[in-house]
Amino acid sequence: MHKSLLLLPIVFGLSIPALAQEEAENDTPAEAISNQIFGPRVPTDFAFGAFQRGYFLTALELALPRAEQGDAAAQTLIAEIYAKGLGIAQNEQRAAGWYQLASNNGDMLATFELASYYQDGIGVPKNRTRAAELFKKAADAGYIPAKYNMALLHVEGIYASPSLSTAAELMKEAADAELAEAQYDYGTMLIEGAGVAPNPEEAVRYIGMAAEQGLVPAQIDYATLLYLGQGVERDVEAAAGWYERAAEAGNAVAQNRYAKLLAVGEGVTLDLEEAAMWRALARRQGLSDPELDRLLVSIPKADLDRAEERALFWPSAPPAAQPSAPAPASAPDPTGQALPAPTDAGEEPAGEAAPAADEPDATQDP
Numbered sequence: 001m002h003k004s005l006l007l008l009p010i011v012f013g014l015s016i017p018a019l020a021q022e023e024a025e026n027d028t029p030a031e032a033i034s035n036q037i038f039g040p041r042v043p044t045d046f047a048f049g050a051f052q053r054g055y056f057l058t059a060l061e062l063a064l065p066r067a068e069q070g071d072a073a074a075q076t077l078i079a080e081i082y083a084k085g086l087g088i089a090q091n092e093q094r095a096a097g098w099y100q101l102a103s104n105n106g107d108m109l110a111t112f113e114l115a116s117y118y119q120d121g122i123g124v125p126k127n128r129t130r131a132a133e134l135f136k137k138a139a140d141a142g143y144i145p146a147k148y149n150m151a152l153l154h155v156e157g158i159y160a161s162p163s164l165s166t167a168a169e170l171m172k173e174a175a176d177a178e179l180a181e182a183q184y185d186y187g188t189m190l191i192e193g194a195g196v197a198p199n200p201e202e203a204v205r206y207i208g209m210a211a212e213q214g215l216v217p218a219q220i221d222y223a224t225l226l227y228l229g230q231g232v233e234r235d236v237e238a239a240a241g242w243y244e245r246a247a248e249a250g251n252a253v254a255q256n257r258y259a260k261l262l263a264v265g266e267g268v269t270l271d272l273e274e275a276a277m278w279r280a281l282a283r284r285q286g287l288s289d290p291e292l293d294r295l296l297v298s299i300p301k302a303d304l305d306r307a308e309e310r311a312l313f314w315p316s317a318p319p320a321a322q323p324s325a326p327a328p329a330s331a332p333d334p335t336g337q338a339l340p341a342p343t344d345a346g347e348e349p350a351g352e353a354a355p356a357a358d359e360p361d362a363t364q365d366p
Helices: 002-011 016-026 030-038 046-052 056-068 072-084 092-104 108-120 128-140 144-156 164-176 180-192 200-212 216-228 236-248 252-264 272-284 290-295 301-313
Strands: none
Touching: 046 056, 046 072, 056 072, 072 092, 072 108, 092 108, 108 128, 108 144, 128 144, 144 164, 144 180, 164 180, 180 200, 180 216, 200 216, 216 236, 216 252, 236 252, 252 272, 252 290, 272 290, 272 301
16 A cells, blocks of 8 residues: 555656655645645535434534534534434524524525525514525525525515516526426426516426426426427327326326326326226315216226225225135145045945844843
8 A cells, every 4th residue: 555655646747756856946835735636635524424424413512613613514504403303302593593603604505594584484583575685695695596586586576676587587597507496487487488588499498307307396397298299299198107207296186187198098008997096096185177087987886996995095005805714724644545535335434343133242241
């Protein structure tokens, strides 16, 4: 190992004497030369490491001394522990206090979380004006989630200037940074022409990216765009697949629409029992559809009963019927020979013979 370490400077085109000479001539510390070769050394954050591994009390103990010295990252870490009640009792007021300290020291994650607290009245009195100020502070510093929230505030036009064009600009920045919610909302703005020129093709692209990230509302809208062929070539099979994904995530609208496709065999193999199961799941969430009911009016009762049972246990499968216990097998003959059936003539098991009629009974006196 020592030999390989000694060879490292040669690999980078410098010998050990050359390094020493350079350091002597330029009066450069060895650490600076090491940084030139290997890059700056990042100090290990033991508190964050303990936090990631689930040792929350250890993380808190390690972060406190740094936080008391004004370390913004350590203050935010402590705020997260109190906010989520990780290893200790949840305390939203104390979390808000630590978020405030970290925000004052320039941590934009803390600024964003504190803004969310003021917006919803968590740990602090509800104050949407103060929330908007903090969101803007974080957004101006380049924090992407804050830009998304500021876009929403500009759309709302109460706690920020009403401006759809500004909202669209901020929304696009957040969308291009791959924030799924922003991709979905910006795609919707492109469809509606809100603050930006309508562009159905770009709209489909952004909504599709959000769907790929697992955002269920985006999956439903993307499926609908594919089904209608709006801004994209019509693809009913792909639409059915996206409806199915959203249905599997538990969305009632997707369950109802996927059931319709199953009931008519459009984009997917016709399966009335499967359709009835998804209908039952949508109904469980309060979504009824008379049109779907008409499509399933011809389903056999046995299939309907199975569908209802599957919906009852969804997403697990219903328990299988217990098989009946097999009849106990007769004990094997230790001699290895099968005993004859008693009904076989002349093959009854030998026993004590009854006395003949003309022979005296041995039990009677002579």
